[in-house]
Amino acid sequence: MDSPRISYNDFPEQDEKRKRLVLDNGSKIAVVGSGPAGSFFSYYLLDMAERLGLDIYVDIYEPRDFSHTAPKGCNMCGGIVSETLVQTLAADGINLPPTVVQRGIDSYYMHMDVGDVRIETPLKEKRIGAVTRGSGPRDIKEIKWESFDGYLQKLATAKGANLINERVTTVSFNQGRPRIKTRHGSSRTYDMLAVAVGVNSPVLNLFNGLDIGYHSPETTKTFICEYYLGSETIEKYLGSSMHVFLLNIPRLEFAAIIPKGDYATVCMLGENIDDDLVKAFLDSPEVRATMPLGWQAEKRSCWCFPRINVKGAQQPYSDRIVFIGDCGVTRLYKDGIGAAYRTAKAAASTAIFQGISIDDFRQYYMPACKTINSDNAIGKLSFFFTSQIQKYRFARRGLLKMTIEEQDLKGSKRCMSTVLWDMFTGSAPYRDIFLSTLHPAFLSGFLKNIASSLGRE
Amino acid sequence: MTEGALGRVYQDGEVIIYQGEVGNCMYIIQEGQVEVFVEKEGQEIRLELLGEGEIVGEMAIFENEVRSATVRASGQARLLTVDKRNFLRRVHEDPSLAYRIVQSMSHRIREMNKEVARLKWAGNQ
Numbered sequence: 001m002d003s004p005r006i007s008y009n010d011f012p013e014q015d016e017k018r019k020r021l022v023l024d025n026g027s028k029i030a031v032v033g034s035g036p037a038g039s040f041f042s043y044y045l046l047d048m049a050e051r052l053g054l055d056i057y058v059d060i061y062e063p064r065d066f067s068h069t070a071p072k073g074c075n076m077c078g079g080i081v082s083e084t085l086v087q088t089l090a091a092d093g094i095n096l097p098p099t100v101v102q103r104g105i106d107s108y109y110m111h112m113d114v115g116d117v118r119i120e121t122p123l124k125e126k127r128i129g130a131v132t133r134g135s136g137p138r139d140i141k142e143i144k145w146e147s148f149d150g151y152l153q154k155l156a157t158a159k160g161a162n163l164i165n166e167r168v169t170t171v172s173f174n175q176g177r178p179r180i181k182t183r184h185g186s187s188r189t190y191d192m193l194a195v196a197v198g199v200n201s202p203v204l205n206l207f208n209g210l211d212i213g214y215h216s217p218e219t220t221k222t223f224i225c226e227y228y229l230g231s232e233t234i235e236k237y238l239g240s241s242m243h244v245f246l247l248n249i250p251r252l253e254f255a256a257i258i259p260k261g262d263y264a265t266v267c268m269l270g271e272n273i274d275d276d277l278v279k280a281f282l283d284s285p286e287v288r289a290t291m292p293l294g295w296q297a298e299k300r301s302c303w304c305f306p307r308i309n310v311k312g313a314q315q316p317y318s319d320r321i322v323f324i325g326d327c328g329v330t331r332l333y334k335d336g337i338g339a340a341y342r343t344a345k346a347a348a349s350t351a352i353f354q355g356i357s358i359d360d361f362r363q364y365y366m367p368a369c370k371t372i373n374s375d376n377a378i379g380k381l382s383f384f385f386t387s388q389i390q391k392y393r394f395a396r397r398g399l400l401k402m403t404i405e406e407q408d409l410k411g412s413k414r415c416m417s418t419v420l421w422d423m424f425t426g427s428a429p430y431r432d433i434f435l436s437t438l439h440p441a442f443l444s445g446f447l448k449n450i451a452s453s454l455g456r457e
Numbered sequence: 458m459t460e461g462a463l464g465r466v467y468q469d470g471e472v473i474i475y476q477g478e479v480g481n482c483m484y485i486i487q488e489g490q491v492e493v494f495v496e497k498e499g500q501e502i503r504l505e506l507l508g509e510g511e512i513v514g515e516m517a518i519f520e521n522e523v524r525s526a527t528v529r530a531s532g533q534a535r536l537l538t539v540d541k542r543n544f545l546r547r548v549h550e551d552p553s554l555a556y557r558i559v560q561s562m563s564h565r566i567r568e569m570n571k572e573v574a575r576l577k578w579a580g581n582q
Contacts, residue, residue, distance in 0.1 A: 048553070086463055087539045088547050090485040093557050095510060095537070101461030123538055125465045145461070231460065240460070261460065342551070349553060371550070 021319060021357035023191065025055045029351075030180050030190040031161070032168050032203065034062035035133070036337050037325025038196030039152035040344035045194075046159040048352040058160065059188070061180065063167040066150030067135055069143070070302050074134035077306070077336065078224060078258060078267040079148065080105075080242070081129035083121070083427040085338040100151045101129040102261035103234075108242040108424060110403065111286040112396045117403045118241065119417045126240060128425060130260045137226040137263060137302035145261050148337075171206045178320055192356045194347060195323045196340075200306050204327055212318035216327060218311035223268040223278050225303030229292060234259045237292045244424045245287065246390050246399075249280050253387060254333065256424070257290060263301060264291075269333055273305065308336070312373050317361035322347045329369040332376040333383070334426030339372055379430035382423060385437075398450035405449075415442040463487060464537035467530035473513075474528040480517030481541045486510065489534030495526045505568075506531060512561050518544060 023029070029045065031038045042058045049056045064072060081089075086096065098104075104126025109118050121127055131148035157163055170181035171193070178193035197203045199219050207214055229237070238259035245255040251271040258265045268281060281287060282297035312329035316322065324347045325340035346368035347361070354360045389395040399416065406414040419436050422428035436442060464487045467473055473484060476496055486509055493513065494503045504526060507513055513528050518541050548554050 051556075084543055084547070087537065087543060088554065090487075090537050091512075091539055091544060091547075091557065092554055093510070095485065095487055096463060098459065098461035098463075101463055103460045104463045123465070125538055126463050127537070129461065129463055235460075345551060345553070349551075368550070 021360070022355045023049070023054065023056055023351055027056045027191040028188075029056060029058045029192045029194065030178065030188070031058060031060045031194045031196055032171075032180070033196035033198065033201070033325075033327075034060045034064075034153045034156070034163070035149055035196060035198055035325060035340065036152055037328075037340035037344045038062070038194070039149070039156040040341050041194050041196060041324055041348050042156035042161040043152070043159050044345050044348040045351060046156070046161060048348060050159075052352065054352070057162070058156075059162050059164055059190075060153070060156060061164050061166060061168050061182065062153070063165060063183075064134075065165065066133075066147040066153060067143075069135050069140050070138050071304070072134070074132075074302075074304075077133050078256070078265055079131045079133055079260070080258060080335075080337075080426070081131060081148070082335045082338050082425060083127040085335065085341060086127055086129055088338075088341070094155065096129050096131075096151075100146045100148055101131055102145045103130040103240055103259050104128070105130055105242050105258075105425075106240050108244055108421070109290075110400075110420060110424075111243060111245045111247075111290060112400060113247065113286065114393065114397045115400050115404075116286075117400055117407070119403065119407070119421055121421075128242070130242075130258050130265075132260060132263075137228070139228065139301045140262075168203055168206065171210065173210075176319065191320065192351060193321045194344075194351075195321065195327055196325050196344070197327050199309050199326050207323070207327075212321065213315040214318065214323065215314040217309040217313045217329075219307035220269075220271075220310045221273050221305050222308050223266070223273045223303070223305055225266045225278075226263045226301045227266070227291075227295070227299070228262060228301045229264050229295075231262050233292050234262070234264060237290070238264060242425065243290050245281070245284075246386070246396065247281070247284055247286060248390055248393075248396075249277070249284065251277050252281060252390075253383060254424075255281055257287070269308075308333070312369060312376075316369060317358060317365055319358045320356050322351070322356075322361055322365060329372050331372055331426065332379040332430070334379075334424075338426065342368055342372070375429045375431050378434050382430050382434055382437075386423070394453040395450060397453035397456070398446060401453060402445055402449040413441075415439060415445060462535055464535050466533060466535050467491075469530055469532050472527060472529045473534075473536060474524050474526070476525065476527040477523050480514055480524050482538045483512055483514040483518050483541075483544070484528075484536040484538055485512055487535040487537050490531045491528050491534050491536070492531045493526050493528050512558060515558050515562070517541065518558075 031042050105128035106126045107120040133149045135143050135147045166182035169183050172179045174189045177189050179189045181187045204216050243257040253270040255268045309326050309330045316328035324343040330336050330339040346365050350364040354364045402416045406417050422433045490508045493505050494501045
C-alpha cells in the first residue's frame with residue numbers, strides 16, 4: 001500500500017513540516033521505562049530501522065536493576081506470558097528459554113465450592129510461561145531463574161539500545177523536542193520519546209502536566225503475593241497447572257494461584273481489595289485444599305497491592321511522543337504483557353515506517369489501542385456474566401458439570417472448556433470468547449446443565 | 458531446569474509431521490534438531506536438518522495443501538506449536554509478524570536454487 005507521505009508532495013509546505021517529524025539517520029529516541037513495553041519498543045524500533053538501513057540511537061531510562069530481588073527489581077505483576085504471546089514471540093524470533101520461564105503451564109484447575117475440574121491445553125503442550133518480572137521475592141536464597149524484564153532488556157541492549165540507570169525527574173520540550181532530565185542532573189534533548197512507565201510509577205505524574213492532552217489511565221487495586229513452597233512441593237501439589245478460583249466471596253472478581261520455580265504466586269482481582277478480602281480468600285476451604293498440608297496463609301515471602309490499568313489513557317500520543325503499555329492502553333485484567341507487546345510494536349512500526357507526528361500516531365498507532373479498548377468493553381461484559389455465575393450455586397454446578405462432561409470430547413466440541421480457557425488465560429480476544437458463548441451448542445449445553453443443577457438443588 | 462521448557466519434547470526418531478496429512482499449525486524448534494524427508498517409492502530422501510530457532514511446517518499456514526514432507530526428531534528435540542488461526546489473526550493485525558517466515562522461506566528458496574543449479578549442472582555433464 002502506498003504511504004500517505006506521497007500525497008504531501010503536492011503541498012511543499014506540509015511536506016516540509018512532515019519531513020521534520022520522521023526519524024532519520026542520526027535520530028535520537030528516548031524510552032522512559034524498561035518493563036516489557038519499553039524493551040519491546042526499543043528492540044523492534046532498532047530491528048525495523050536495521051531492515052531499512054536507518055541508523056538511529058535509542059536511550060532507555062530505567063533506574064531499577066532487574067537482577068535485584070523485590071522490591072528493587074520487581075514490576076509487581078502475576079507474571080504470566082499467555083499462550084498467544086508465547087507463540088507470537090516465537091514466530092517473531094524470540095523463543096523464551098527455560099532459564100527465564102520458571103514453569104511451563106499446560107493446564108488449569110478451576111476450583112469452586114461445588115467441585116474442581118482440570119482442563120488441559122488442546123495439544124497437551126506447555127504453551128503458557130510463568131515468569132517473575134524481577135529476580136524473585138525478598139526472601140529468595142538463590143536466584144535460579146533470570147528476570148523476565150531483565151531478559152527483554154538484554155534483547156533490547158543487544159540490538160543496540162543504550163541503558164541509562166537513572167530516574168527521570170523532569171520532562172519538558174525544547175523547541176518542540178522532548179527533553180529528559182534525570183535525578184543526577186544530566187539533561188538531553190531527543191527527536192522522539194516513548195513513555196513506557198507502569199501505572200504504579202510516580203514518574204507517570206510528570207506527563208499529566210505536559211499540556212499534550214494526555215491523561216493517565218484509570219486504575220484499580222489488586223493483590224499479589226508469593227509463597228515459598230520449593231520446587232518439589234509445587235510439582236506435587238500445584239503441578240504445571242494454573243489454579244483458578246470461582247468463589248462466592250463478596251467483592252472478589254477473580255483469583256488464581258500460579259506455580260513458578262520455587263514459589264507460588266497468588267493474584268486477586270476485585271473491588272476495593274483489602275486485608276479482609278485477602279484473608280477471606282486465603283482462608284477459604286478451596287484454597288486450603290489446593291495448597292500443601294501445613295501451609296500458613298500469613299507466612300508470605302513478599303506481597304503488594306499494585307494498581308492495574310482498567311480504562312486506557314486519554315490521547316496516548318502527541319507530536320514526537322507516544323505512550324505504550326500500561327501507561328497507554330492495556331488489556332483488561334489479562335495478558336498485560338501481550339498488550340505491552342502489541343502497543344510497543346504498533347508504536348515502533350508507526351515511528352519507523354510512517355512518522356512521529358500526532359497525525360501519524362493517530363492514524364497508525366491509535367487503531368491498535370482502539371482494538372484493545374473496544375475488546376475490553378466486551379471483556380467487562382464477560383466478567384459480569386462470570387460474576388453472576390459465581391453468585392449462584394446452581395449456575396456453578398451447571399458450569400462444573402458441563403466442563404467435566406466435556407473432558408472426554410474432542411477439542412472443537414469442548415465449548416465451555418475452551419471459553420473458560422480463553423477467559424482465564426487471556427489467550428483469545430474477549431470478542432471471540434463472547435461470540436463463542438453465543439454458539440447454539442454452548443447455549444443449549446449450558447442451559448441443559450443449569451436446568452439439571454436446578455432440579456438437583 | 459526443565460520445568461520452564463515450553464512446547465513438547467519429542468524423542469529421537471519420533472515423527473512430528475507426517476507427509477500427506479492435513480496440517481493446521483507450524484512448529485518452532487526450541488531445542489535440538491529435526492530432519493525433514495520425503496518418501497518416494499519406499500525410500501526416504503532427506504531434504505534438510507533443522508535446528509534451534511528454525512521454523513518447520515510453515516507451508517500449512519499459507520496453503521491448504523497436505524504436508525509435503527515428513528519431519529521427525531533427530532535426537533531429543535523440543536518444539537513449540539504455532540496455531541494457524543492464531544497466527545493468521547495476529548498477522549492480519551501486525552503484518553510485520555510474517556517477516557521472519559518470509560525471510561526463512563527466502564533463505565530456503567536460495568538454497569533450493571543452488572541445489573537445482575547443481576543437479577542441472579550434474580545432468581549436463
